[in-house]
Amino acid sequence: MVGGTTGVQLRSAAKAAMPLSPTFVIIGQRADEFVSLRVSEGAAVIMDVPIRGRHIPWPLAIPPLTSGQEYEIRLTPATSATPPVRVLSIATDTVSGAQRPPLALLSVD
Numbered sequence: 001m002v003g004g005t006t007g008v009q010l011r012s013a014a015k016a017a018m019p020l021s022p023t024f025v026i027i028g029q030r031a032d033e034f035v036s037l038r039v040s041e042g043a044a045v046i047m048d049v050p051i052r053g054r055h056i057p058w059p060l061a062i063p064p065l066t067s068g069q070e071y072e073i074r075l076t077p078a079t080s081a082t083p084p085v086r087v088l089s090i091a092t093d094t095v096s097g098a099q100r101p102p103l104a105l106l107s108v109d
Contacts, residue, residue, distance in 0.1 A: 017091075017092040018065070018071065018090065019104060023057045023058060024058075024073075024106055027108070029109050033078060035076055037106075041070070046062065046065070069091050070090050071091060074086050087106065
């Protein structure tokens with residue numbers, strides 16, 4: 001879909017397809033509790049950025065994810081009393097040709 005809104009919602013219960021260069025959007029009642037977002041493949045950290053607001057764009061300096069690979073997305077809370085949120089997802093090029101960055105919604109209710 002060229003020019004349309006695209007995205008997937010990632011929850012901790014199951015693996016979901018994730019765009020190769022997503023803009024992460026944190027939604028839900030607990031969205032303001034988190035201070036960093038990490039994307040990793042096994043032990044290799046691909047991206048680890050602070051959260052400032054609810055939109056986290058994929059950094060231009062980081063290459064896109066590899067289609068078909070499994071990645072872990074981890075949201076770290078501001079306090080150690082709250083456990084981190086961990087989501088497993090598989091990168092997929094589901095939105096080739098889109099003019100807007102695809103969204104990956106991270107729901108933390």
